[in-house]
Amino acid sequence: HSHSHSPMSTRRRHVGNRANPDPNCCLGVFGLSLYTTERDLREVFSKYGPIADVSIVYDQQSRRSRGFAFVYFENVDDAKEAKERANGMELDGRRIRVDFSITKRPHTPTPGIYMGRPTYGSSRRRDYYDRGYDRGYDDRDYYSRSYRRESNT
DNA sequence: GTTGAGCGTT
Numbered sequence: 146h147s148h149s150h151s152p153m154s155t156r157r158r159h160v161g162n163r164a165n166p167d168p169n170c171c172l173g174v175f176g177l178s179l180y181t182t183e184r185d186l187r188e189v190f191s192k193y194g195p196i197a198d199v200s201i202v203y204d205q206q207s208r209r210s211r212g213f214a215f216v217y218f219e220n221v222d223d224a225k226e227a228k229e230r231a232n233g234m235e236l237d238g239r240r241i242r243v244d245f246s247i248t249k250r251p252h253t254p255t256p257g258i259y260m261g262r263p264t265y266g267s268s269r270r271r272d273y274y275d276r277g278y279d280r281g282y283d284d285r286d287y288y289s290r291s292y293r294r295e296s297n298t
Numbered sequence: 299g300t301t302g303a304g305c306g307t308t
Contacts, residue, residue: 163305175304202306213304242304251306 163247170197170221171246172228175213178237183214185236190216193230194223215246 174186183199190196197217204211218224224245232243 173305176302203308208308212302215306246305248305
């Protein structure tokens with residue numbers, strides 16, 4: 146008699162489903178007040194562990210906060226605890242929700258520059274997408290889905 | 299200074 150092996154469990158759910166995000170150092174904070182700053186989030190989330198960076202998403206036109214942000218923990222273990230603890234907490238009179246980020250960093254200016262393929266010879270093309278955020282996160286995971294350039298045609 | 303179920307190019 147052999148153990149029942151689940152053939153479907155070999156394939157992990159692909160990224161893109163924000164209903165069940167997998168643990169990551171990137172935390173997404175949603176539903177926060179428009180007046181909450183990155184500094185506020187940092188000092189709130191730094192209670193659970195060292196913070197690598199905090200980024201609030203701003204509206205491109207009004208320059209105002211869009212009501213959600215991303216917190217980068219240095220340890221995923223702290224991120225998990227911070228997600229559990231900070232989720233549903235009241236911040237600036239607003240009930241915030243915290244989840245693992247399903248996306249990584251904002252879109253690179255023009256896809257096709259890096260793509261996880263280092264250019265030999267003239268590798269001085271790197272500018273800011275290689276600043277240090279791809280040290281632990283592999284953006285190629287969601288870039289690898291036949292990502293094409295969608296600049297303007 | 300509003301609203302809110304959400305994932306980013308300041």
